[in-house]
Amino acid sequence: MITKRIIPCLDVKDGKVVKGVNFTGLKEVSSPVALAEYYSKNGADELVFYDITASSDGRKLFTDVLRETASKVFIPLTVGGGINGLDDFDRVLKCGADKVSVNSGAIKDPSLIESAAKLYGDQCVVLSVDIKRVNGKFTVFSKGGRVNTGLDALEWIKRGVDSGAGEIVVNSIDTDGVKGGFDLEMLSAVCGIVSVPVIASGGAGKAEDFITLFKTIPKVDAGLAASIFHFGETNIIELKKLMKKNGIETRI
């Protein structure tokens, strides 16, 4: 059977890896290429690069890093951050990305999902959604979790899937950076309404959090995390051994 995927996520700024805690306070960890090679050799099933650069100079550095990574790392590579149009899809796909993750760009222009899916296939379009509870309602935030869009998260995700998004990344702002475990309530709600793969993000603090995630919500396909992997707090191979011991299908 298909295995549950473990996906390290690398936030890249000006060609270097950084990780925000609750989206602020950036700490440099390592070179994206070196880190990607390390993860690929040590059990990562896939990698996500988020380009959090604002300047065009930084963007050029990012595509250089992407190209170098894609020439050395042979597992699926998803790229997000600053994807606002089809030309952005084209730019990162040409540098070796396999999937492209859209977030704020799709909120600004929802037709982007459909036009990208038509051009590159559903499997290429990942809808990443930053969600926070507002008055008990799952609400979509944009611009790296800073702006409340007022959109209902479940409606937005449904619309995205109907438009052709092939995978959904659910990033809970409420649990992100807190390291208290994934947002099980939010993830169950999303898994209940979509039939495409769902990737859980935000909140992983230890290996057991992934076990709880996959045991509680068998419909979740993958777990994504950054800092617990970057700082060596959790080793992916050890995590996968633990998954296997708990009867969760995994690739070791």
Next chain:
Amino acid sequence: MTVIVDYGVGNLFSLLCSFHAVGENAVVSSDAEEILKAERIVLPGVGAFSDAALKLSKSGLDRAVVTAAKNKVPLLGICLGMQLLFDESYEYGVHKGLGLIRGKVTAIDDMGGRLKIPHIGWNALKIKDSPLFKYIKDGDHVYFVHSFAATGCFKSVIATTEYGATITAAVGENNVYGCQFHPEKSGEVGLKILKAFSELKKEK
């Protein structure tokens, strides 16, 4: 030298790099002459079958690929490139393939909505004896992304995987091979398959 056929479908950068990583001198080409002179040919592909089949025939490269395959040049179709090797596909209508391997391409059964389609992710291979698999073992995992799969090709199946039912993961018939999964995205296991393919030679 291995020639990767460029007929305007998808990005071939990773595929090219993966051959270089196993020490194979590969090039991307849309030149029929070059394809006909190749020692080995790779037919890639992503997206919709009808669109890819149309692009391949419009480019005229379909004839070069079929001629080379009939001349016993090792050929590897990857993902949609594998599906194109078959007689026909039932992806949104009926479309003709290259007819190099008997069989057809049909939608994966979602088991009444129980399974997610596309089949995305790492799945285990059940392999038969094949030159393509000389460096890998039964149960090794590879990366899949597809909604359609080859059926009715029992004799040429060299690997299967389980997703609700048994799915054709790879085929091989004489010098013509196909992988439904992406070897160029399947880590070390995928590279070992590409290395094995790179060692295949034209049958005399």
